[in-house]
Amino acid sequence: MTRKILIVGAAFAALSLAACGQKDETKGAATPAEQAATPDANPAATVPTPADEAKAPDFSAKAAAGDTFEIESAKIALKRSTNADVKKFAQAMIDAHTATSQGLKAAIAASGATFTLPAALPDDLQGKLDDLNKADAKDFDKEYADDQVDAHQAALNLFQRYAQDGDNAAIKTFAAETAPKIQEHLNMAEGLKNGMK
Numbered sequence: 001m002t003r004k005i006l007i008v009g010a011a012f013a014a015l016s017l018a019a020c021g022q023k024d025e026t027k028g029a030a031t032p033a034e035q036a037a038t039p040d041a042n043p044a045a046t047v048p049t050p051a052d053e054a055k056a057p058d059f060s061a062k063a064a065a066g067d068t069f070e071i072e073s074a075k076i077a078l079k080r081s082t083n084a085d086v087k088k089f090a091q092a093m094i095d096a097h098t099a100t101s102q103g104l105k106a107a108i109a110a111s112g113a114t115f116t117l118p119a120a121l122p123d124d125l126q127g128k129l130d131d132l133n134k135a136d137a138k139d140f141d142k143e144y145a146d147d148q149v150d151a152h153q154a155a156l157n158l159f160q161r162y163a164q165d166g167d168n169a170a171i172k173t174f175a176a177e178t179a180p181k182i183q184e185h186l187n188m189a190e191g192l193k194n195g196m197k
Helices: 002-021 032-037 056-080 084-111 123-134 137-165 169-194
Strands: none
Touching: 056 084, 056 123, 056 137, 056 169, 084 137, 084 169, 123 137, 137 169
16 A cells, blocks of 8 residues: 555656646747847856946947957958968958948938947957057967957847847847847857867
């Protein structure tokens, strides 16, 4: 008798655990924009959006600065690097971030917003460009790759957070659609960096 009670109890426990693991099927599947906006395993992407980054002018200024930094640092890499992989990556960044800049401007125009993007880089990004220009030739590729990982991680966090919390629908859509491309660039930059070890 005790054995039957134990078997029944074990079966009940197994069914209870199985029920706990089931997903709620009443919720619809995430849209591509929601999937793109969902942070990946990167813990920094789960940080709450700073209040200023949820506003279109602030997000757009940071996104534009990121594109400018990517383009300008890639131009430096094309001139200074002797590594074919670095040069290939740099040219891909020029092409991709020129397109992203145009996409951001189109999203701003579509949103009906009236703000303008800053012409100059913020001091921190200008400082990184200056350091890249001054880097020893033997250290250049590593410094460039390190900067690319950092810049793309920051951009991914910015775009994912705006895609979730942004205040402007057109720019929010742009952020959600662009985030997966930034993730690809981050993966490429990490590959470049790891290849130099």
